[in-house]
Amino acid sequence: MSHNTFGHLFRVTTWGESHGPAIGCVIDGCPPRIPLTEADIQPWLDQRKPGGSRFVTQRQESDTAQILSGVFDDGDGPVTTGTPISILIRNEDQRSKDYGEIARAYRPGHADFAYQAKYGVRDHRGGGRSSARETASRVAAGAVARRILGDGVQIRAGVVQIGPHRIAPEAIDFDAVPGNPLFAASAEVVPDWEAYLDGVRKAGSSIGAVVALEATGVPAGWGAPLYGKLDTELAAALMSINAAKGVEIGAGFGAAELSGEDNADEMRLDLNRQPVFLSNQAGGVLGGISTGQSVTARVAFKPTSSILTPRQTITRDGEETDLRTKGRHDPCVALRAVPVVEAMAACVLADAFLRHRAQVG
């Protein structure tokens, strides 16, 4: 990962600010002859799209992905050519609001102060480069990554905790995620969670959440020790998502309370004399290499810092002030992170597949 590029062989470079003319990404290293059109990308973007429910920002964006390169139709339909795939997404709702205040004052909990401290300048409009809007590029790249992985690898994520409300591990049901506006990994919790989140929203407040991830169908052998471990790459990719504050693989922090007996996943042979594990505390990764079990991870997201209550802060000019974030905001940014978590995992896995194929054939 280097600044605005991630991946080693499946490399994604993203660019663009929240309120510039467009955002986008360039995907390099994609294998050739993979059928690909905008229709393969758009459904994933539609999932992440703002404006879909009252629980996410009301910014209006069609988030239409346009492929500008790297795909060619030689008669049998558009396929990747092995050259860079450039994807462009226009920004449409660059609301002409007055940015005077946040141009001047640093929003607490936002990247404003840090960008200014680093660069001495920042595009303050809507968060500029640090806006969650950039994650649309990740989702587009993830759609391409899924095409590389094929149907054998299934990647799913869902919200498993909002504030104090948790879904018990055994109740997690990723099939429930597409059917509810909260991306909750359980249909049962939705009414309660909606009520809870409506309360947060109406109070002009916000709340954190945890997203769980599961990738099935990952064969044993992906990941490259010691610094390109599959779990290391996943941790980096997931932690790079806006508002992420923690990443766990398998048992995660729970492993700190486990004994060696409980933690080590025992092995037997199945009826076909293939290896099976009797548990999955490891989250499908041992020594940084996939084992053939499901790869599981969890990501903690902080609440958005854009809230209606005035907060103490300072200005660029060195004055103390109080700031209240006006306008649209997400009561729980983690909801829209669900497709992003999936996308980042898809990119990491596609990259791991290519790297493994390179070294081992």
Added chain:
Amino acid sequence: MSHNTFGHLFRVTTWGESHGPAIGCVIDGCPPRIPLTEADIQPWLDQRKPGGSRFVTQRQESDTAQILSGVFDDGDGPVTTGTPISILIRNEDQRSKDYGEIARAYRPGHADFAYQAKYGVRDHRGGGRSSARETASRVAAGAVARRILGDGVQIRAGVVQIGPHRIAPEAIDFDAVPGNPLFAASAEVVPDWEAYLDGVRKAGSSIGAVVALEATGVPAGWGAPLYGKLDTELAAALMSINAAKGVEIGAGFGAAELSGEDNADEMRLDLNRQPVFLSNQAGGVLGGISTGQSVTARVAFKPTSSILTPRQTITRDGEETDLRTKGRHDPCVALRAVPVVEAMAACVLADAFLRHRAQVG
């Protein structure tokens, strides 16, 4: 990070297996004219050294670091020359035990199966490349990184949880760490923890733990969004440590339960009209860039899977068997991870410093 190299400008490549003739690392990109001798490295290695107490593996290693290149004494004492620093650490205690059983059977919870699945071959002696022995190279590199950072940046870590026993956040005292064999970040807990860990050890069992990290003196502006974020780099570096299963920055998973009001660290000016934060839920990083606050993180470690109780497993030849790990082992591998956590943080910070200097001057 790519396979066995990490870092972008301060680049560390490590090599070596547990029972080969030696392990070591090559450090590239170190600034020139930094005073450096083996004496700057050895104390950190001595901290991590096995055999130091009854709570860590009884393998006997002097862990003597030898600098083979990149340092030159032109009359004023040895200094770095800007060329690669090669560090060699001989393996001394390659006990000639019978590896027949673990050559054949996969130790549950270990990397054995995964390495074999990936490479079709593995150096099974003492875990080969996946052995924690490799972390000595990281500690050596971390010692060099500290020299780059200078005394202004202080990096400290300590164990804050062993199994069910936790140190309350307000009781964490990194000054206590060097004074006890458990690397515990509180002197008070030591007697209880020793008793607890003696029980684990005598039972031939093992237990997980959590290590906390704090880096003070990091100026605002380090880290490069979006995929070279400081927290992203830290997450990757820490997750790459053997047995790590989770990483948190600042409030971490706790942020999932915070409201926007509680999470966003408010700002004021101090008496010198410099920015101060009234809290540090962010862990010193906003938008992937350091803010000038302390950088804080936590890492969860699983228990070692080498335990005395026989466990169900399979062999390379496709037979079911039961395996009991004989010989020396760590009841809590996380203890020896404390210097490694510090070292990885030092490397990440030195790299971030150089990258920041490159782009911003």
Added chain:
Amino acid sequence: MSHNTFGHLFRVTTWGESHGPAIGCVIDGCPPRIPLTEADIQPWLDQRKPGGSRFVTQRQESDTAQILSGVFDDGDGPVTTGTPISILIRNEDQRSKDYGEIARAYRPGHADFAYQAKYGVRDHRGGGRSSARETASRVAAGAVARRILGDGVQIRAGVVQIGPHRIAPEAIDFDAVPGNPLFAASAEVVPDWEAYLDGVRKAGSSIGAVVALEATGVPAGWGAPLYGKLDTELAAALMSINAAKGVEIGAGFGAAELSGEDNADEMRLDLNRQPVFLSNQAGGVLGGISTGQSVTARVAFKPTSSILTPRQTITRDGEETDLRTKGRHDPCVALRAVPVVEAMAACVLADAFLRHRAQVG
């Protein structure tokens, strides 16, 4: 350099095909607060633009660069923000000619066969990704690199040989380049060269050439041995230009005939007691590091393979055939390479500057 990205800290990723909707690049790692608008880029693109004279392809392109990100006007004019600069150049003249023949038959000397052999698919329209059209992205990136380098570093190139016609080293005058349509580094040769090239053009043939490069104002110390040497990076960057077949630094192949006495540039002190060299066989680079002398290089370009004479070739379907390239073509592709050579040198130098600043401060 990795596939479609070059540079280490000043990183340029290019994308796009000759006959797709657009081409472009993403520049990452640019320092912040550098004044930059499209007007800083356009003049360099205009130099390279096709259709400018009878000696270059008659394709009509305005080559208008649009900056989509990474620049922000906070009141004092647009400046770089340190985030990725995405530059888009629309393709306008995608002449709807019949590509049937070259879709099927490999043009000898072109990349057609190689792309097909590698990828099993290729965008054959106008050469697709291998078209010289891509070099517009390089020129745009080079314009940004020049802004980083500032006025102190001056980078100039010119044609010094076309076919058998050479400009003697002592007659090279880079000031003459902008004033003639042949980019010749001497005003005197222009009438003869025009007559010669008119003959080549009318014969439907083409001819190779050599471009010389000189960068003045490069301070001593840039370049990083051993594999990031300044001359190594230059060689790679220049060899990556379409049709390049050879690169020399300083005396180049001529050094093979020099004695040690003649080759080693002797040193004295100038009136300010600063080091001066009495010759520059080294081309401004020793041990891979700039010496403060002018950095000089030469690049050999092959003739374009698109000629009117029918040539023997084979088809994708494994048939022998003869092929005659119809339509517009360059009699000497090297002419338009002059701004590209300058641009690549600018990118390499900007990158070397940032890398040096990172390591040495």
Added chain:
Amino acid sequence: MSHNTFGHLFRVTTWGESHGPAIGCVIDGCPPRIPLTEADIQPWLDQRKPGGSRFVTQRQESDTAQILSGVFDDGDGPVTTGTPISILIRNEDQRSKDYGEIARAYRPGHADFAYQAKYGVRDHRGGGRSSARETASRVAAGAVARRILGDGVQIRAGVVQIGPHRIAPEAIDFDAVPGNPLFAASAEVVPDWEAYLDGVRKAGSSIGAVVALEATGVPAGWGAPLYGKLDTELAAALMSINAAKGVEIGAGFGAAELSGEDNADEMRLDLNRQPVFLSNQAGGVLGGISTGQSVTARVAFKPTSSILTPRQTITRDGEETDLRTKGRHDPCVALRAVPVVEAMAACVLADAFLRHRAQVG
């Protein structure tokens, strides 16, 4: 390529100074299960070894390579394990001569001044890091690369020009190289060249040379446009060799004098209806991708600057002085570069093979 590492997937990091305790390299990314012992490496090192004839430096080094990691014998002989291969070569002949003079004065034509200007310090003993001694590490890495490539790819190099004496292209015979101390690619020239070089040697002078390279058996499809082109990677790898000043692919600078008709290699089908080229001006690379023809290149080397005639120079302390290089030196450094040229080509090709396999399978 980044500082002291080259390659993307087959990555080689070298370290060490001429007069330190040792030099060496770490090879990362090597495929597993390739038989490898020191005996596979040593013969190549022996070729490059100093002290072999009166035409190369009389330094006495056994250049014994020791493999420290990455190879394991599980009963069927030592094979690579997919983990880093660390190779160590001790420096033996660190003659205790007085370095006082060259510690102070910059040798004209050497890297002394440039290193000092960049780093403010340099290991002056025997050239330190810039010594040709480092190329032993490259040769060791090249030996491993050859094992990856297998016997199907044959890489050969030889001297084709010394000073004014050239071997005509049609007379080049790589089979002659191992049989003469000049690495000349023709047995016929040897007596004359020996006489010529004896003259140079006795005069205490030195002379440049050109080395030609040919790799046969490279399948079509290797190399990755646009910035990882096979010819670009080769150019960088070859230009990174000490004393290299120019690199050509195929017709090279000669292409500047070719017409399009002569330059474009025509294609026909052979008796098996496989593509054949009727010439090889391209040097086996089109659009940066191998075509299945032999890959051919040439490298120009400057004469060593260590000569007996006193040369004007300056000192570190800013004084003018004259310097005469005492002690052993090479009359023509290019001779010993022949195995290095081969080794770098082997590394580039192994890397290209892995990259191609990653993307295309």
